[in-house]
Amino acid sequence: MYPTYMKESIRKVEATRERRLKETFPRITEEEKTSLLQKFHPDFIKEGMRELLVGSNKGERTPNEMADVLEGNSRINPDKIDLDKIDYDVDVLVIGGGGAGASAALLAQENGATVLLTTKLRLGDANTVGAQAGTQAADRPNDSLAIHYLDTMGGGRFTNIPELVEVLVKDAPSVIKWLETLGVNWDKNPDGSMHELSGGGASRLRLHSARDYTGLEEMRVLRDEVKNRKIDYLEFSPTIELIMDNKGQIGGAILVNLETNELSLVRAKAVVMATGGTGRLHIQGFPTTNHYGATADGLVLAYRVGAKLIFMDTMQYHPTGAAYPLQILGQLVTEKVRTLGAQLVNVDGEQFIMPLEPRDVVASANIRECQERHKGIETPSGEVGVWLDSPMIDIIGGEGTIARQLPAMVRQFSRFNIDIIKEPMLVYPTLHYQNGGIKINTNGATIVPGLFAAGECEGGVHGRNRLIGNSTLDIFVFGRRAGRAAAQYAKEVKLGTLTLDHVRQWQAELKQAGLAELRPISPLLLPNYARQPYDYLPDYTKQILTVGQIKVA
Amino acid sequence: MAEQVRMVDIYIMGRHYQVPEGLTIMTALEYCGYRMIRGCGCRAGFCGACATVFNFKNDPQLRYDLACQKTIEQDMYLVQIPFFPSAKALYNLEEVEATGEQVLTLYPDLVKCFGCNTCTKTCPQELEVMWFMSDALRGDIREVANKSFDCVMCGLCAARCPQGLVPYNIALLCRRLYGRYLAPTSKHLEDRLAEIETGKFDAELEELKNMSQDKLRRRYAERDIEPAY
Ligand SMILES: Cc1cc2nc3c(=O)[nH]c(=O)nc-3n(C[C@H](O)[C@H](O)[C@H](O)COP(=O)(O)OP(=O)(O)OC[C@H]3O[C@@H](n4cnc5c(N)ncnc54)[C@H](O)[C@@H]3O)c2cc1C
Numbered sequence: 001m002y003p004t005y006m007k008e009s010i011r012k013v014e015a016t017r018e019r020r021l022k023e024t025f026p027r028i029t030e031e032e033k034t035s036l037l038q039k040f041h042p043d044f045i046k047e048g049m050r051e052l053l054v055g056s057n058k059g060e061r062t063p064n065e066m067a068d069v070l071e072g073n074s075r076i077n078p079d080k081i082d083l084d085k086i087d088y089d090v091d092v093l094v095i096g097g098g099g100a101g102a103s104a105a106l107l108a109q110e111n112g113a114t115v116l117l118t119t120k121l122r123l124g125d126a127n128t129v130g131a132q133a134g135t136q137a138a139d140r141p142n143d144s145l146a147i148h149y150l151d152t153m154g155g156g157r158f159t160n161i162p163e164l165v166e167v168l169v170k171d172a173p174s175v176i177k178w179l180e181t182l183g184v185n186w187d188k189n190p191d192g193s194m195h196e197l198s199g200g201g202a203s204r205l206r207l208h209s210a211r212d213y214t215g216l217e218e219m220r221v222l223r224d225e226v227k228n229r230k231i232d233y234l235e236f237s238p239t240i241e242l243i244m245d246n247k248g249q250i251g252g253a254i255l256v257n258l259e260t261n262e263l264s265l266v267r268a269k270a271v272v273m274a275t276g277g278t279g280r281l282h283i284q285g286f287p288t289t290n291h292y293g294a295t296a297d298g299l300v301l302a303y304r305v306g307a308k309l310i311f312m313d314t315m316q317y318h319p320t321g322a323a324y325p326l327q328i329l330g331q332l333v334t335e336k337v338r339t340l341g342a343q344l345v346n347v348d349g350e351q352f353i354m355p356l357e358p359r360d361v362v363a364s365a366n367i368r369e370c371q372e373r374h375k376g377i378e379t380p381s382g383e384v385g386v387w388l389d390s391p392m393i394d395i396i397g398g399e400g401t402i403a404r405q406l407p408a409m410v411r412q413f414s415r416f417n418i419d420i421i422k423e424p425m426l427v428y429p430t431l432h433y434q435n436g437g438i439k440i441n442t443n444g445a446t447i448v449p450g451l452f453a454a455g456e457c458e459g460g461v462h463g464r465n466r467l468i469g470n471s472t473l474d475i476f477v478f479g480r481r482a483g484r485a486a487a488q489y490a491k492e493v494k495l496g497t498l499t500l501d502h503v504r505q506w507q508a509e510l511k512q513a514g515l516a517e518l519r520p521i522s523p524l525l526l527p528n529y530a531r532q533p534y535d536y537l538p539d540y541t542k543q544i545l546t547v548g549q550i551k552v553a
Numbered sequence: 554m555a556e557q558v559r560m561v562d563i564y565i566m567g568r569h570y571q572v573p574e575g576l577t578i579m580t581a582l583e584y585c586g587y588r589m590i591r592g593c594g595c596r597a598g599f600c601g602a603c604a605t606v607f608n609f610k611n612d613p614q615l616r617y618d619l620a621c622q623k624t625i626e627q628d629m630y631l632v633q634i635p636f637f638p639s640a641k642a643l644y645n646l647e648e649v650e651a652t653g654e655q656v657l658t659l660y661p662d663l664v665k666c667f668g669c670n671t672c673t674k675t676c677p678q679e680l681e682v683m684w685f686m687s688d689a690l691r692g693d694i695r696e697v698a699n700k701s702f703d704c705v706m707c708g709l710c711a712a713r714c715p716q717g718l719v720p721y722n723i724a725l726l727c728r729r730l731y732g733r734y735l736a737p738t739s740k741h742l743e744d745r746l747a748e749i750e751t752g753k754f755d756a757e758l759e760e761l762k763n764m765s766q767d768k769l770r771r772r773y774a775e776r777d778i779e780p781a782y
């Protein structure tokens with residue numbers, strides 16, 4: 001329920017609604033766009049970024065929180081690990097149990113490889129389940145691969161790697177078909193044609209959805225298929241370091257049991273990194289839409305074995321994270337709400353941006369409205385936000401549209417006595433997606449022999465800004481490609497002797513740069529939200545608690 | 554505008570704590586110093602990792618919810634159910650049929666449902682679990698798919714079923730059968746796949762890929778935009 005003073009602002013929103021229904025806010029020009037972004041987008045906040053001092057991206061800028069983990073200390077002491085004691089010996093190890101990892105595991109197995117999938121939380125606890133709005137694929141008659149290509153490049157400010165975008169759009173229709181063959185229930189019209197929606201930056205209706213539970217539907221099905229195909233998987237067993245061989249090829253990985261701290265060693269001829277995103281690093285203090293395990297681990301692991309990262313200076317802030325109530329702060333209010341017709345309005349009920357501009361633009365406009373123009377609405381806990389006028393949807397689409405198309409959103413807000421059919425939602429940008437990541441080619445291969453990457457942890461497909469619906473596409477396109485290519489590579493490669501010399505070298509490099517003492521240990525694995533005062537501990541126990549252990553005080 | 558925060562008494566596995574009002578069960582656990590490993594996934598009501606059981610000091614009736622979505626209340630007694638052993642049939646989707654008999658072959662215990670409705674009362678998504686179980690019994694796969702669609706697979710229905718049934722897995726089977734065999738096919742998708750096969754778009758994509766930045770930008774700016782709705 002909204003407090004009275006917020007209700008007063010809602011009355012202004014209601015008063016302007018009828019007029020706004022007929023009003024289209026003009027699209028912003030390229031010049032205005034540039035200045036808006038430079039002034040308000042978090043990527044442009046200078047103090048928020050710094051240059052990396054070690055590794056293959058040395059000298060390049062990335063958010064401070066990302067730099068901390070990329071320059072982090074290893075969790076293991078290589079001298080204490082016996083690489084002769086292998087627990088699992090497989091062709092392909094897939095790291096990460098989201099959409100990209102599950103697809104890679106399925107395709108690797110189909111292509112004859114023995115596969116182990118290992119993941120941090122449960123299989124399917126991932127950003128993939130959170131995806132609500134949908135997956136892009138140009139399959140309607142008035143659409144084409146070329147238009148999808150153009151939209152994607154434009155969204156990414158023309159910085160995307162063209163070859164990656166080409167396969168993204170070309171594989172897209174077959175991905176939709178593949179998922180349907182596995183039993184995904186797409187939203188359809190009675191004649192069987194796909195019921196597709198528009199999305200910010202897309203010039204055609206191209207979003208395939210499954211109500212507003214698209215990612216959940218995709219993930220439920222893939223998880224079930226991984227089980228049906230009897231692919232081995234380990235839960236609560238994140239990778240904390242990769243293993244190499246003496247020829248500079250990938251040789252496997254070291255996993256830790258999150259509950260017992262016991263290590264397991266995997267020898268693998270190929271590794272597919274599919275660890276997803278970064279939101280739980282809370283870059284610049286933003287709340288996030290991401291799941292609990294989104295801590296950039298894959299980037300850290302790949303960086304340590306010499307892989308190259310790209311576009312590490314750009315993050316996606318979703319323009320509409322919940323700003324009220326506090327219980328759901330930062331959680332996603334899907335873009336589908338705007339796709340279906342809801343406008344963004346300020347405290348006076350006036351529009352200030354065309355709601356379907358690209359995400360970085362809308363996010364910046366929301367920040368400007370609150371920070372510069374002071375036309376936001378402050379919540380009792382001191383957050384600030386603008387209105388997303390959801391009741392417009394039923395006026396445009398007919399009564400029942402919201403209930404039918406947005407059941408997850410209705411449910412989420414009704415828990416706090418807010419009826420989004422009748423009342424608007426208060427929103428503010430939230431950290432959503434990591435645009436860049438590990439550099440790959442069209443088969444998901446990195447420059448490190450045997451290391452592949454797929455999904456949100458890889459970069460280049462989306463350039464500097466990802467469009468809605470292109471990520472849940474990316475994970476299947478490149479998950480499948482990487483799985484297939486990894487299986488093929490595993491057939492050909494001859495592994496040498498396993499080694500952890502790269503970890504020794506990394507630590508030496510950190511020491512030389514004077515960073516070893518300053519940086520945390522990484523990968524982070526989980527954020528620490530527990531209010532646990534460790535201040536009373538003597539120093540020697542703190543050492544034990546932090547070095548080579550899961551606890552990061 | 555910050556006022557004095559009111560504190561609420563809660564009991565985590567029997568132990569008393571005081572936490573500020575307005576927290577969710579999950580953030581209350583963290584406030585008390587618990588670092589979640591199990592029982593925490595999306596933190597947004599989508600993954601079903603955080604199934605929770607609670608009752609109140611003076612009201613023993615059990616209630617169920619998602620810890621990341623439920624706000625704490627005075628005198629709540631809390632415990633999480635991060636894992637519950639439950640059966641899942643293994644099958645090859647390409648070799649099964651979309652019929653009620655098939656569902657019964659894979660989940661024969663389904664006939665043991667005696668309609669006690671505990672599953673429906675347990676569901677944190679407020680789905681009509683018992684009704685879709687009876688749809689499954691009748692072989693109405695489409696209705697199971699429809700009614701169970703918003704299932705986050707938290708497993709609470711299976712944890713509470715006195716007959717040991719697994720409604721969430723049975724529903725998943727039905728949805729997959731529906732998507733694979735019963736949903737009407739999309740002709741435009743098939744057509745597009747055939748066009749891609751014949752290389753219809755290759756030349757145009759090649760041209761775009763090799764186009765100068767300036768020209769590409771112009772093409773982008775000039776593209777026509779289909780109305781959103
Ligand atoms: C709320 C939300 C809504 C979204 N909506 C959309 C949308 O509508 N359309 C769209 O296209 N995209 C959307 N996205 C983006 C998209 O869902 C994700 O980018 C995509 O699903 C990522 O898939 P992934 O498989 O790469 O990573 P994830 O799905 O995040 O999977 C990564 C997996 O790796 C595991 N992992 C992490 N670290 C380790 C480690 N060290 N060892 C082992 N395992 C590890 C994680 O636990 C997880 O299981 C949304 C994202 C969110 C968060």
Ligand code: FES
Pocket residue numbers: 592593594595596597598599600601602603619620621622705
């Ligand atoms: S943590 Fe995913 S539903 Fe609560």
